[in-house]
Amino acid sequence: MKKLLLIVFGIIAAIVAVANIGSIVALALSAAAAVFGYHYFRKSDSTIGRILWGIVMLVGVLTGISNIPAFIGLLAAAGAYYAWRKWKLNQRTNNNVIDADPFAKFEKQWNEFNK
Numbered sequence: 001m002k003k004l005l006l007i008v009f010g011i012i013a014a015i016v017a018v019a020n021i022g023s024i025v026a027l028a029l030s031a032a033a034a035v036f037g038y039h040y041f042r043k044s045d046s047t048i049g050r051i052l053w054g055i056v057m058l059v060g061v062l063t064g065i066s067n068i069p070a071f072i073g074l075l076a077a078a079g080a081y082y083a084w085r086k087w088k089l090n091q092r093t094n095n096n097v098i099d100a101d102p103f104a105k106f107e108k109q110w111n112e113f114n115k
Contacts, residue, residue, distance in 0.1 A: 003090070010083030013076045020073025026063075027070035034060030 037057025044050045 003087075006083050006086055006090075010080055010087070013079035013083060016076035017073050017080055020069050020076065023067055023070035024073045024077075027067045027074075030060045030063040030067065032060070033057075034064060036060075 034057050037053050037055075037060055041050055041053035041057055044053055
């Protein structure tokens with residue numbers, strides 16, 4: 001049951017993340033606009049340049065904040081990554097439990113000894 005819920009959660013999260021790829025790209029572009037606006041705002045010497053780059057930075061920040069579907073997509077991508085990591089961890093620990101069983105190794109050695 002636990003694995004089934006993990007699979008369902010991972011699939012739903014992956015679908016939501018893929019559906020919001022456009023919003024995530026727009027969020028990245030608005031973040032880039034805000035960073036470039038901030039960078040050139042600090043570099044600018046003229047008042048008009050500072051005002052224009054400040055406006056670019058403000059537009060980038062406001063479009064980034066208002067892009068709620070991108071934040072949902074990022075959370076869904078993080079959820080899908082979490083489900084994938086848990087799935088891989090469960091597979092790895094199950095294999096280690098089988099290999100670490102001392103009785104299984106004893107049975108294997110006993111069968112080799114009796115041949």
